[in-house]
Amino acid sequence: xxxxxxxxxxxxxxxxxxxxxxxxxxxxxxxxxxxxxxxxxxxxxxxxxxxxxxxxxxxxxxxxxxxxxxxxxxxxxxxxxxxxxxxxxxxxxxxxxxxxxxxxxxxxxxxxxxxxxxxxxxxxxxxxxxxxxxxxxxxxxxxxxxxxxxxxxxxxxxxxxxxxxxxxxxxxxxxxxxxxxxxxxxxxxxxxxxxxxxxxxxxxxxxxxxxxxxxxxxxxxxxxxxxxxxxxxxxxxxxxxxxxxxxxxxxxxxxxxxxxxxxxxxxxxxxxxxxxxxxxxxxxxxxxxxxxxxxxxxxxxxxxxxxxxxxxxxxxxxxxxxxxxxxxxxxxxxxxxxxxxxxxxxxxxxxxxxxxxxxxxxxxxxxxxxxxxxxxxxxxxxxxxxxxxxxxxxxxxxxxxxxxxxxxxxxxxxxxxxxxxxxxxxxxxxxxxxxxxxxxxxxxxxxxxxxxxxxxxxxxxxxxxxxxxxxxxxxxxxxxxxxxxxxxxxxxxxxxxxxxxxxxxxxxxxxxxxxxxxxxxxxxxxxxxxxxxxxxxxxxxxxxxxxxxxxxxxxxxxxxxxxxxxxxxxxxxxxxxxxxxxxxxxxxxxxxxxxxxxxxxxxxxxxxxxxxxxxxxxxxxxxxxxxxxxxxxxxxxxxxxxxxxxxxxxxxxxxxxxxxxxxxxxxxxxxxxxxxxxxxxxxxxxxxxxxxxxxxxxxxxxxxxxxxxxx
Amino acid sequence: xxxxxxxxxxxxxxxxxxxxxxxxxxxxxxxxxxxxxxxxxxxxxxxxxxxxxxxxxxxxxxxxxxxxxxxxxxxxxxxxxxxxxxxxxxxxxxxxxxxxxxxxxxxxxxxxxxxxxxxxxxxxxxxxxxxxxxxxxxxxxxxxxxxxxxxxxxxxxxxxxxxxxx
Numbered sequence: 001x002x003x004x005x006x007x008x009x010x011x012x013x014x015x016x017x018x019x020x021x022x023x024x025x026x027x028x029x030x031x032x033x034x035x036x037x038x039x040x041x042x043x044x045x046x047x048x049x050x051x052x053x054x055x056x057x058x059x060x061x062x063x064x065x066x067x068x069x070x071x072x073x074x075x076x077x078x079x080x081x082x083x084x085x086x087x088x089x090x091x092x093x094x095x096x097x098x099x100x101x102x103x104x105x106x107x108x109x110x111x112x113x114x115x116x117x118x119x120x121x122x123x124x125x126x127x128x129x130x131x132x133x134x135x136x137x138x139x140x141x142x143x144x145x146x147x148x149x150x151x152x153x154x155x156x157x158x159x160x161x162x163x164x165x166x167x168x169x170x171x172x173x174x175x176x177x178x179x180x181x182x183x184x185x186x187x188x189x190x191x192x193x194x195x196x197x198x199x200x201x202x203x204x205x206x207x208x209x210x211x212x213x214x215x216x217x218x219x220x221x222x223x224x225x226x227x228x229x230x231x232x233x234x235x236x237x238x239x240x241x242x243x244x245x246x247x248x249x250x251x252x253x254x255x256x257x258x259x260x261x262x263x264x265x266x267x268x269x270x271x272x273x274x275x276x277x278x279x280x281x282x283x284x285x286x287x288x289x290x291x292x293x294x295x296x297x298x299x300x301x302x303x304x305x306x307x308x309x310x311x312x313x314x315x316x317x318x319x320x321x322x323x324x325x326x327x328x329x330x331x332x333x334x335x336x337x338x339x340x341x342x343x344x345x346x347x348x349x350x351x352x353x354x355x356x357x358x359x360x361x362x363x364x365x366x367x368x369x370x371x372x373x374x375x376x377x378x379x380x381x382x383x384x385x386x387x388x389x390x391x392x393x394x395x396x397x398x399x400x401x402x403x404x405x406x407x408x409x410x411x412x413x414x415x416x417x418x419x420x421x422x423x424x425x426x427x428x429x430x431x432x433x434x435x436x437x438x439x440x441x442x443x444x445x446x447x448x449x450x451x452x453x454x455x456x457x458x459x460x461x462x463x464x465x466x467x468x469x470x471x472x473x474x475x476x477x478x479x480x481x482x483x484x485x486x487x488x489x490x491x492x493x494x495x496x497x498x499x500x501x502x503x504x505x506x507x508x509x510x511x512x513x514x515x516x517x518x519x520x521x522x523x524x525x526x527x528x529x530x531x532x533x534x535x536x537x538x539x540x541x542x543x544x545x546x547x548x549x550x551x552x553x554x555x556x557x558x559x560x561x562x563x564x565x566x567x568x569x570x571x572x573x574x575x576x577x578x579x580x581x582x583x584x585x586x587x588x589x590x591x592x593x594x595x596x597x598x599x600x601x602x603x604x605x606x607x608x609x610x611x612x613x614x615x616x617x618x619x620x621x622x623x624x625x626x627x628x629x630x631x632x633x634x635x636x637x638x639x640x641x642x643x644x645x646x647x648x649x650x651x652x653x654x655x656x657x658x659x660x661x662x663x664x665x666x667x668x669x670x671x672x673x674x675x676x677x678x679x680x681x682x683x684x685x686x687x688x689x690x691x692x693x694x695x696x697x698x699x700x701x702x703x704x705x706x707x708x709x710x711x
Numbered sequence: 712x713x714x715x716x717x718x719x720x721x722x723x724x725x726x727x728x729x730x731x732x733x734x735x736x737x738x739x740x741x742x743x744x745x746x747x748x749x750x751x752x753x754x755x756x757x758x759x760x761x762x763x764x765x766x767x768x769x770x771x772x773x774x775x776x777x778x779x780x781x782x783x784x785x786x787x788x789x790x791x792x793x794x795x796x797x798x799x800x801x802x803x804x805x806x807x808x809x810x811x812x813x814x815x816x817x818x819x820x821x822x823x824x825x826x827x828x829x830x831x832x833x834x835x836x837x838x839x840x841x842x843x844x845x846x847x848x849x850x851x852x853x854x855x856x857x858x859x860x861x862x863x864x865x866x867x868x869x870x871x872x873x874x875x876x877x
Contacts, residue, residue, distance in 0.1 A: 324775040565759065611761035656808045657770065657779040658871060660760055666770060666777045674758040674772050686762070 010051045011104050017044040018097050019377075025089055026380045030081045038075035041089075045071055048096065053197070059114045060099040066121045067092050079128050087388065088124065090381070092117050179206075183242040184215040312407065315367050322357075322364045323649040323668075329357045330670040365554070369404035372450040372459070375414050376401050379448060382418055386425045393432050393442055394425060399449035405457050409548060412528055413459070416521040420461045420544050421446065423517070428465030428542050438539070440464065456530075459546040468494060468536040476502070494534035498522040529555070529572070557648045557667070557677065560626065561641040562607045563616035568648055568667055568677045575627040575634065577642060582621050592691070595625055595636040602627065603684065606638040610662060610687045616640055630680030637683070650677065662686040728822050731847065733854060734801060734814040737789040741814075742821065742847060742854040747803045751817055754780075754798040764869050768813060773802065779870060781863070782813040805860045810870060812859075821854070823847050828856065841865075 021044040024037045049064035067089070073079040095117045099109035184195060192215055196208050206218040336350050376398045387394040405413070429435075429444030436442050447462040470493050477484045477496050484496065496502060500519040525532050530548035549555065549572070557568035584596040585604070593604040604625070608616030617623045617640045625636040648667035653660060653676075664679035731742035757769040757780050766785040770777050780800060784792045800811040831843040842862040847854035864871055 320775050327775075613761070651775075651777045653770070653777055656777060656810060657760075658869070661762065663760070666758075668772045668775065668777075672772055673756045674770050674777055676758065676760070 007055060007104075010055055011100060014048045014051060014100055015097075017048050018093055018100070020044050022090065022093050022381060023377075025086055025093065026384060028081070028086060030083050030086060033074070033081050035075060038071065042068060042071040042075055054191075055103075057099070057103050059109045059111070060096060060103065063092065063096055063099065063114060063117060063121075066118055066125075067096070070121055070125055073125070073128075079124075085124060085128075088120060090384075092121060180219045181244045182217040182219055183244070184210075184217070185242065186213055310367075312368075315364075319364055319368070322361050326357050326361055326649075327668055327670065327672060329353055331672060334670065366404070368407050370407050370410055371401060372403045372405055372410070372457075373401040374410055375417060376448055376450075378414070378418075379421060382421055383425065383446060386422050390426060391431065392425065392429055392444060394429055394444045394446055397445065397447045399447065400451045403450040403452060403457060405450075405548070409528055412524065413546070413548065416524045416546070417448075417459065417461065419517045419521050420546075421448070424461055424463040424465065424542065424544070428463040428467075430466050453547070457548050459548065460543055461546075462541065462543040464541040467538040467540050467542055468497070468534075469538055473497070490536075491533070494536055497534070498532070529570070531572075555648050555650050555667075555677065556645065558626075558645050559643040559669075559675070560607075560639040561643055562611070562639050563613040565611075565613055566643065566669065566673075566675045567607070567639075568675050569626065569628065569637075569680075570664075570677065571645060573628045573630055573680050575629055577624055577626045580620050580623075580625045580636070580638075585620055593620075597625075597627060597636065600634070602634050602636040604636045604638060605683055605687045607678075607683070608638070608640075610683055610690060628680050630684070633681075633684075635680060635684055637680075648675075648677070728824050729828075730820055730822050731854065731856065732801065732817065733819050733821055734799075734817045736784050736787055736815055737791065740818070740852060740854050741783075741857050742823075743801075743803070743857050743859045744844075745820060747805060747859050749802045749804045749809065752800050752802060752811075753796075754794055754800050754813055767869065771800075771811065773809065773811070776809060778802065778809050778811050780811040780813060781868065781870065784813065784815065786868075803859055803863070805863050806871070808863075808870070810863050812863075821847075821849065823849075823854075823856075831856075 021041050024041045024044075028034070028037055028041075045064050045068040049061055049068055052058075052061035052064060070079065070089075074081055079085075095113055099114065102109040184192060196205060196217060204220040206220055208215070208217040210216045333350055333354060336346060339346075379398065380396055383394055383396040424446055425444075429446070430438070430440075432442040435444065445464045447460065449460045449462070451458055470490065473493050473496050474484055474486065474488075477499070480499070480502060482496065482499055482502075484493075498518045498521070502518065522532055525546055525548070528548055530546055533545045533547065534542065535545070536542040555568070556571040558571050558574050560567050560569055578597070580595055586594050586596065586601070588594055594601040595604050596602075604620070606618075606620070606623075607613065608618065620638055623638045623640055624642060625638055626642070628635055628637050648669075650665045651667055651674075653663065653666050660676075662679055662683040662685075663676045664682070665677045666674050667677060669675050730745040732745045732748050733740055733742045735741070752773075755771075757771045759769040760767060760779075763769075766782050768780040768782050770779050772778075782792065794813075797816050798813060799817055800813055801817065802809060802811045827849065828845040828847055831840045831845050833840050842858050842865065844856045844858040847856050862868065
């Protein structure tokens with residue numbers, strides 16, 4: 001097997017480790033760092049370094065190495081953490097992530113960035129600890145090709161200077177550490193060298209010898225057996241490592257004589273250590289490392305066994321088939337209920353089938369659902385960076401992380417949400433001093449929440465900032481030539497910020513203020529079949545609410561009839577329906593007709609005209625007007641009959657055909673026939689285009705040919 | 712010529728042979744490459760699409776997939792276009808799309824050798840020879856071999872978005 005086969009595993013693990021690292025860095029309290037967290041960050045860096053070394057990702061290895069050294073000082077309390085250091089650490093993490101991505105796409109990472117970050121990190125080491133890490137630069141990369149050369153290079157620095165490299169730093173404090181015997185079973189030479197190098201990073205390698213089937217390394221250091229195993233597991237399987245504490249007062253010499261001659265250097269150094277207090281004689285049970293491997297490792301193993309990766313295509317195929325099953329089932333149901341002499345056992349069977357089919361559909365749909373945590377987890381970083389840039393103090397609270405949402409929606413909601421969060425931070429939350437003056441806590445609060453509401457998911461971005469200024473919005477809108485009036489409802493005024501090119505920021509900043517964002521946000525969310533609402537109170541804050549359907553694959557629809565044809569209207573767009581009275585219909589210039597509904601004049605769209613439906617009711621007063629809303633505007637849609645509400649499975653028309661004006665998608669009805677889902681704004685455009693051209697669009701086709709009607 | 716030799720010649724010829732599905736539109740016989748054909752079904756339950764060209768009859772549900780239905784009789788300007796029990800839809804698979812075409816009837820499957828396929832003459836405004844792969848001559852019959860790929864993806868069929876932003 002080729003080593004590249006393991007690349008993917010490494011990339012995935014490293015990605016998770018980096019994510020862990022970021023999370024810990026963000027949670028880190030600089031005043032009083034939690035040593036557990038520092039250790040976790042250190043371990044993550046170290047594990048990545050190990051893997052990077054194994055696979056020959058030099059830049060990544062060097063970066064993580066220097067980073068790791070700094071972290072090592074930090075966890076020992078030699079390096080006082082400050083917020084700006086954490087920022088640098090985060091930057092380093094980002095760079096490592098970039099490097100990882102570069103390696104993943106089989107490119108070399110950006111050399112310039114790499115050098116810069118190395119320099120920055122070393123600078124920190126120099127300034128903060130007064131200790132150069134320059135030695136570290138070369139040491140880890142010394143890619144030993146033979147075991148003897150590796151032992152030479154490694155043993156020498158350990159003897160001479162404690163600062164020489166990572167293990168050097170460890171040495172000083174690890175001098176009194178436990179003596180561990182690490183036994184490698186069935187590990188080939190190449191891996192052995194790497195592992196010994198690894199161990200040298202963890203502690204002081206007293207000796208190493210043996211052959212492929214059993215290779216023993218004596219290690220002195222403070223590192224726990226768990227840590228050692230966690231590091232080694234990047235290269236070999238847990239079963240291949242045995243770690244035992246070495247007993248007794250005469251530790252190394254007793255062990256060493258039988259070992260290879262190349263251990264001379266190591267032996268030389270033992271007398272120096274002999275003066276040290278004898279390592280604890282405590283014997284660690286041999287089983288321990290196996291049972292209690294490093295936490296993330298066990299967690300990962302558990303995750304592996306309880307989940308599988310499946311391509312979305314496969315899942316979609318299953319969803320499709322289940323949809324078909326449901327349709328077939330309702331067809332059968334119809335047939336059975338039409339039967340004259342109802343057989344009770346047949347009916348029982350049918351209702352059982354119905355229940356099972358629905359359950360099956362629900363479970364299958366849930367496969368596509370993933371928790372909002374996937375979206376929310378990136379925000380601590382966004383908030384931190386943005387707040388830092390703006391000089392604001394902000395506390396982020398996330399609620400409802402486990403709320404589940406369709407995968408395709410999760411991917412598409414991230415960008416709009418990021419934009420809203422940045423907006424809240426930039427325009428919403430005030431500067432700390434101003435907040436204090438206003439009697440608010442210095443730290444602003446931003447709440448991100450997600451929860452289910454009916455068949456929808458409600459995502460809120462709430463801040464306790466300045467809120468929006470109605471007067472200023474109106475003034476700005478007039479300035480921009482938008483049509484506004486002082487009597488507009490608050491809700492409508494807030495919606496103004498979604499107008500293209502509308503920005504309240506006095507100056508364009510790094511963060512926001514170009515006025516391109518909000519209309520894109522709105523369009524994206526509408527593209528997902530959702531809507532955005534804003535609630536705001538001056539001085540108290542703004543709450544932006546995004547209402548999204550749970551999935552794109554299923555739509556709550558209202559079926560309507562025009563002539564002999566059935567169409568589906570998205571239920572979310574339907575406001576009400578009424579029977580238009582003659583006196584409420586007003587003809588406007590030309591063919592336009594408006595319908596007066598409670599002091600509002602709504603453009604009338606007659607479906608039978610727009611879609612050329614034959615045998616439909618043409619007298620508006622005999623038809624039904626459905627008041628619908630699309631892209632913030634309301635229309636009165638004339639239909640013959642309302643049939644009812646139903647959930648429909650959305651099918652794409654463009655898969656085998658093309659985009660049809662006025663139609664957003666299609667669905668399959670209970671009888672197996674296809675019904676078209678209407679697109680409200682598209683219909684309005686179509687209706688205008690038709691009226692403008694003065695004749696039905698279809699007649700523009702020059703080869704119009706008389707056709708017989710289907711029988 | 713030995714028997715073995717003969718077989719080899721036949722086998723070689725067979726490799727170049729194409730199988731065609733022959734269908735009728737009015738009195739004319741057409742044929743398409745059988746490998747493009749997915750299935751043949753009856754004409755039923757077609758949902759009209761407004762503002763589409765008249766030869767696009769609409770869409771139908773083919774086991775959960777929405778498939779457009781094209782009536783070639785209208786496209787080819789035949790005089791009598793009737794829908795009855797004999798009307799069939801040939802479901803073809805072209806350019807990663809599934810399209811149903813309405814024809815008057817499917818007669819048989821034929822194997823044509825390369826020398827039976829004559830180049831199509833330049834003719835016709837309704838059916839440009841661009842969409843023909845040739846004419847098949849079979850004793851007293853003549854088959855119009857339609858290049859269904861080209862025909863269905865052509866702009867005038869309006870089946871595919873001209874801006875291919877799929």
